Amino acid sequence: MSPKIKNRQQICLQNQQGECEKIFHSLTDYLKTHKIDTGIQDDLRLALEETFINIISYAYPDTSRSDTLMDSNLHNITVEFSHDESSVYIRFIDDGIAFNPLSDAAPFNADKALDEGGMGIHLLCSLTDAQFYQRSERTNVFTLTKHYTSTEKGD
Amino acid sequence: MSLEITITNETSAVKRVAISGSLDSNTAPDLQQHIDDAIDDTILSIIVDFKNLDFISSAGLRVIFKTKKILSGRGGKLYLANLQPQIRKVFDIIKALDGMNVFKDQDEMDAYLSDMQDKVKDGEL
Numbered sequence: 412m413s414p415k416i417k418n419r420q421q422i423c424l425q426n427q428q429g430e431c432e433k434i435f436h437s438l439t440d441y442l443k444t445h446k447i448d449t450g451i452q453d454d455l456r457l458a459l460e461e462t463f464i465n466i467i468s469y470a471y472p473d474t475s476r477s478d479t480l481m482d483s484n485l486h487n488i489t490v491e492f493s494h495d496e497s498s499v500y501i502r503f504i505d506d507g508i509a510f511n512p513l514s515d516a517a518p519f520n521a522d523k524a525l526d527e528g529g530m531g532i533h534l535l536c537s538l539t540d541a542q543f544y545q546r547s548e549r550t551n552v553f554t555l556t557k558h559y560t561s562t563e564k565g566d
Numbered sequence: 567m568s569l570e571i572t573i574t575n576e577t578s579a580v581k582r583v584a585i586s587g588s589l590d591s592n593t594a595p596d597l598q599q600h601i602d603d604a605i606d607d608t609i610l611s612i613i614v615d616f617k618n619l620d621f622i623s624s625a626g627l628r629v630i631f632k633t634k635k636i637l638s639g640r641g642g643k644l645y646l647a648n649l650q651p652q653i654r655k656v657f658d659i660i661k662a663l664d665g666m667n668v669f670k671d672q673d674e675m676d677a678y679l680s681d682m683q684d685k686v687k688d689g690e691l
Contacts, residue, residue, distance in 0.1 A: 428591055432567055453621070453652050460623045464591050521661045525631040530660055531624040537659045 416500065418445055419493045426467045426474060426486045426505070434459045434490055438501075441492045447499060448559045454538040455499070455557055461531035462503055462553060463488070465516070470507025470551055498540070502554045510551055511544040567621065569593035571600050577682045579610040579691045582647075586618035589626030598629045605633075610642045610691070611682070613675065617648035622656050634666070643667055647675045 422437045424430040435456055442449050466488060467474075474484045489504040512532050519533035536542055541556035567588035574582050581604050589597060601612065612633060634644040647669040649657065657663045669675040685691045 431591060435567065456621065457623055457656065460590055464623075464625070519660070525628060525635065530627060534624055534656065534659060 415495045416493045417495065419491055421489055421491045424463075424488045424490060426471050426484075426488060426507075428464070428467065430488075431460050431463055434463060437490070437492065442499075445494060447494060451499065451557050451559050455501070455555075458535040458538045458555055458557070459490075459501065461535040462501075462512070462555065463490075465512050465531055466503060466505050466507065466510075466551070466553075469510045469512070469515070470505050472508065497558055497560075499557045499559060500554060501557075502552060505551050506549060507551060509546050511546075512553065513542055513544050567592070569596060570618075571597055573600060573604050576613070576679050577686045577691065579608055579686070580613065580679065580682050581609060581611075582613045582615055584615040584617065588621040589619060589629070590621060590623045591625040594623075594625035594629050597626070598632065601629065601633050605636060605640075607640075609637075611645060612637060612642070613645040613647050613669075615647045616650060616653050619650065619653055622653050627656070627660065627662070631662075645669060645675070645678070648672065 420437070420441055422433060424433055438455055438459060439452065441447075442452055471484075471486060486506055489502075491500075491502040491504070493500045493502075513536075516532040517527050517529035519529035520527060535555070538557075539555045540558045541554075543554045543556075545552045545554075567590060569589055570586040572584040572586075574584070576582050583597075583601060583604070585597065587593070605612070614630065614633075630644070630646070637644050645667045649668065654663070657666075669678065682691065
């Protein structure tokens, strides 16, 4: 990431599907607050949903996609927004099992997408400019980068 | 984000499923249930009308693919109508439109429905 990254903002979610909406609201607020071109909002919204669903589906295999988790099965997933003059960075940090969506997900095949998966990863990689995975101190750290251009300069 | 689903009988063999709002991981199961309930032995075609859909994710795309697969297995067809630019873009990324029946505009959909209604009147359906 650029050394000029600024305005980090975090939200903490639980590994439940219904939490997706909170990410969308945070994204909208973040772009608006920092006057970042909202033209990237649709692309980022889709990339965020696909990333979050992948995390709760594969990083927590015992509880994937359940909406009624026992307290003992709840985990925190941190989503951090930041940006510099040309890019927005969105970092997901979870304490699930090691899972690199860029290498562990099924390869995308348009003819077999319904049966074999891989569609979500293909979408998020197509809609963002860079993706980076790191396993760090028993956490998965997955970062998306999206370039933007704007007539208004973000603060 | 919510999804509004309106199903109308265009003819005895054709149903239109108009979806409005967000077709995402939270709302896709609801659409799948509505479509499953709508498909019976008499249905030859389902038209999914995207005119007021703002967002679709892979969960929503899977509903569309599954519906197409179910209908194809019964000799029926799935049609897509009024794809908005942001929705078409997602279909394009996964190269899904080549295998889909897509009405290019409202006129083409209306012509199809008129033809189907004529066939019903003539006893062909």
